[in-house]
Amino acid sequence: MMAELKYGGSALGRIHAKSNGRKVEAYWLGFLEGVLASESIESLEVASIRAEAEQFLQLFGDTDAADLIQDLDTAYGDYHREIFEIISGIVDYRLRPFSESSSNDCCNRFFGFCAGIACDNRLKIKEVEKLIDRIDRNPQLLEDARIAALKGVAVKAISDGHLSMEEEEDIAEWIVRLVGDSCTDTGLPTYRNTPSIDGVLRDxxxxxxxxxxxxxxxxxxxxxxxxxxxxxxxxxxxxxxxxxxxxxxxxxxxxxxxxxxxxxxxxxxxxxxxxxxxxxxxxxxxxxxxxxxxxx
Structure with a gap:
């Protein structure tokens, strides 16, 4: 008789290992894409990048993550531009296995992307535009009512070519419903956060x-x-x-x-x-x- 697979156990872990690895890699890729969406690296993003890289390194012993952590500690002359180029190189390389992504890959990359653009608790119009474009290119994401609502709020926010602080906060609230609080808020990496959920019983x-x-x-x-x-x-x-x-x-x-x-x-x-x-x-x-x- 086949032994019962224990939830969270090593046997079940081995069965899920490949899909779990793909899930984490898709999220990590999406996060880095989100960081790049503003077309620059901001000082407030560095701690979040480090936290996500350290977690990815811990989970998979990934050499890109290890190298990135070292690079973050290097006193480059043009530090932010250099880090941007390094992350761009990682993204270009890691995109190759995702040329024909599944719906799960798409969703996990999108979650990572959301965490990436929000990791410094600020949003720029460029980031919001790329968020909308990402949803438009992957319409299956709209099956999630939260993502559909996020798109609606984002489109309305930048319709006048301006993004106010209040509009930033509205978009950020929907991102929290997808991926939880940012690293800037918690000091923790966002992967495996539980999201803010509507309909929560708090009493x-x-x-x-x-x-x-x-x-x-x-x-x-x-x-x-x-x-x-x-x-x-x-x-x-x-x-x-x-x-x-x-x-x-x-x-x-x-x-x-x-x-x-x-x-x-x-x-x-x-x-x-x-x-x-x-x-x-x-x-x-x-x-x-x-x-x-x-x-x-």
Whole structure:
């Protein structure tokens, strides 16, 4: 009999290794493309570039990431121009395997691109124009209602050829819904952030365990998923492995799962968002709120 594959375990990790590697590489490529979108490197972007490079190096031992970290520490005469050229070279090289990208590649690169243009907490018209162009060239992205809304806000913002601070903030808010807070805000790399999600239940006292349907997703700091599901059952909740109309709560970990379909969301989040958009009753519950509801 085939042994059950443990969620987050090494066996499942080996099965997903190729797709996970592709996912991270697509995100890293998109992030660097986003950094280049302004056609210059800003001082506030350097820390974010370093954070993402260090994480990519940690995940894959990538030589480009290692070299880039060294370059960021080098006192070049024209530092920002030199770093721009180095990153441009990395992007040109890494684009080759993505000449015929899948829809997942497209989505992960787009998430990375969004994180890249927003990594310094500022947006320029050039960056917004390239954001819109990227969506136009990949219309399948519009299947995600958040991206469709982001495009609408972005198009309206630059329709007069000017980008105000308020318009920047409007666009940035939609980017946060896709990839979470920027490195400038948190000091952390954005890959595997969980996004800001509409429909989040923030009041722990409103969460009802008894006879409610639960699904959990992500890598929890509280403990293994099996233990978390046990706590729910002990309190009278009903745990399912998949999203359905009987699901009341999707519990979302603070850290994205290694094996999620995309860099910032898995199929459960995608299905739950679609269900909610069609009038479903499901609520998203973040790990911190869930912890409070458990009484921890």
């Amino acid at each position: 722990a006292s409103m969460l009802v365990f008894e006879n409610s349907g639960f699904v959990v997703t992500g890598a929890f700091s509280l403990g293994p998923r099996k233990i978390i599901e046990g706590w729910i059952v002990e309190r009278g909740g009903l745990v399912s492995k998949s999203i359905s109309r009987s699901t009341d709560y999707l519990i979302v970990a603070a850290i994205a799962s290694r094996d999620w379909l995309h860099s910032h969301q898995g199929t459960k989040i995608i299905e739950a968002r679609k269900l909610r958009e069609s009038g479903g009753r499901i609520h998203f519950v973040e790990e911190l709120t869930f912890r409070k509801a458990l009484g921890f």
